[in-house]
Amino acid sequence: MATYKKRGYKVKTKVEKEKDVSAEEIDSTTAEVFNTLDETASKTEEWVAGNQKYIFIGIGAIAVVLLGYLIYTKLIAAPNEVEASNEVYQANAYFDQATNINLNENMASGLATRDSLYKLSLEGAEGKFGYLKIISEYGGTNAANLANYSAGIAQLNLRNYKKAIAHLQEFSSDDIIIGAKAKGAIGDAFVQLEQMDTALEYYEKAFKHSKNDATTPIYLLKAGITALSLETPQPAKALEYFNRIEDEYASFKNTVDGKMLDVYIGKAEALNN
Known part of the structure; x- marks a missing residue:
């Protein structure tokens, strides 16, 4: 028996059928997403209504x-x-x-x-x-x-x-000068109380607070001198601080305090050997 195709009708290919299936899946997924959103919104509304107070x-x-x-x-x-x-x-x-x-x-x-x-x-x-x-x-x-x-x-x-x-x-204070001076002054007070370990900690805090020509070399020097004055001297640390002054703050050697730097370096080197 002969089979006739309706006029204008075109048999779908496998690819086109797969596209239709994908479209249906997308529509289904989209519907599920919206349903989930609706359910979440409803639950949120219920929670808000129940917890308004x-x-x-x-x-x-x-x-x-x-x-x-x-x-x-x-x-x-x-x-x-x-x-x-x-x-x-x-x-x-x-x-x-x-x-x-x-x-x-x-x-x-x-x-x-x-x-x-x-x-x-x-x-x-x-x-x-x-x-x-x-x-x-x-x-x-x-x-x-x-x-x-x-x-x-x-x-x-x-x-x-x-x-x-x-x-x-x-x-x-975050001020680069006053903040450093405050920590350095605490170090000075601990020196007078003969608590040299704590004094050294505060001198280190002072020169680490900020890097500037006004305070940094002063507290590097005080830290180095204090490191040499500990019950167990730390000449390596002292030498590190003295050398930093010489390398980074050469003009400090022209100040009253800085004129003694070479003497302290020599003492630190002697103790370090």
Whole structure:
């Protein structure tokens, strides 16, 4: 019996049939994805509906914290900062006078005057706060932070080494000069307390804080000298620090402290051999 094809009808090839199957699979997968998304959305909606109370409490708590922070910043912290800056002016004046006294003219009277000025900077006078009061009354302000640095330096010069360390450890700064000086001053205090190992640690922190011509060679030198002064000297470490000064900070050798560098290098080399 003869078989007739309908007019216009074309028998699909195997490839075309496979394409149809793939299209059906894609449609099926797409439908599954949307069904899954619908189910997830429904579950999310159910969870939100069931936990609305806690969600609103959480949002409210965040809002309260943010509002509290803004109020503290605008109404408390900012006025405190201004007030502290005004109060610390006189203490800074005493501190600067003490720091700039020329001790060479009359050592005894110069030291006495310097010490009295440092005490005034700490304790205050003429109705103005000293650093100690600034620190206690305006904690958290930039003025109080800087007051810890100045108070530490004042206590160091007054030979109150433990108090100096306490203040300087409270001070924090990323400034390349002051940050290094604070750590170096702690090292100086530990030297006076004859805790040489700890002093060496702080001198190393001081020269590692930043690399600059003003402080780095000073604390490399102090670290090297201290390494030679340990109960068990470390001449190799000392020589490393001295050589760094010679290689990287040659101009330092022209300073008062730097003129002794060759002597220290010779001592370190002798102990290292």
